[in-house]
Amino acid sequence: MNDTTDRDLTVAGVALRFGIVALTLGTAYIHSTLGGLLFTLNATGYAVAAIAMIVPVALAIRFRWIVRIGLIGYAATAIFMWAIQGPYYTTAYIAKAIEVALIFLLVVDFLRADGNPVNVVKREARAGLAKLGRRQPEGAAA
Numbered sequence: 001m002n003d004t005t006d007r008d009l010t011v012a013g014v015a016l017r018f019g020i021v022a023l024t025l026g027t028a029y030i031h032s033t034l035g036g037l038l039f040t041l042n043a044t045g046y047a048v049a050a051i052a053m054i055v056p057v058a059l060a061i062r063f064r065w066i067v068r069i070g071l072i073g074y075a076a077t078a079i080f081m082w083a084i085q086g087p088y089y090t091t092a093y094i095a096k097a098i099e100v101a102l103i104f105l106l107v108v109d110f111l112r113a114d115g116n117p118v119n120v121v122k123r124e125a126r127a128g129l130a131k132l133g134r135r136q137p138e139g140a141a142a
Helices: 003-008 011-032 037-054 058-062 064-085 090-113 117-131
Strands: none
Touching (some): 011 064, 037 064, 064 090
16 A cells, blocks of 8 residues: 555545545536536536546556546636636536535645645656656756
8 A cells, every 4th residue: 555545544535535526426416407418428527537536446546646637627627618608597606616615625635645746747757757668867857
């Protein structure tokens, strides 16, 4: 078990993940009730992301940071698109509030589980280069 998995299994980690999944499924439910292809696809995307946040598969655990970033982008895009085209009714405001809270929890979870995003990208780039058999030049910054 790696250090990230250890942090995920703390009470705080489980509570945080529960909140993320609950908010994701909440906004998925709202979008699923609105009808139309776009809302149905949006609901499906949220449901898949909720599953990706909890699936206990080693590959999913290893790359959960990508799921977090993707879900942040997904929610932010939904908010942005709603802001420019509406519709502006009570249920939409509730969905957007859920998405803002979701983004906040995802940022907290990312920082708690993965740390500095720049360091995560550097780590993954090094791992990818190592898989390709390439080495960093001597004296290159880590």
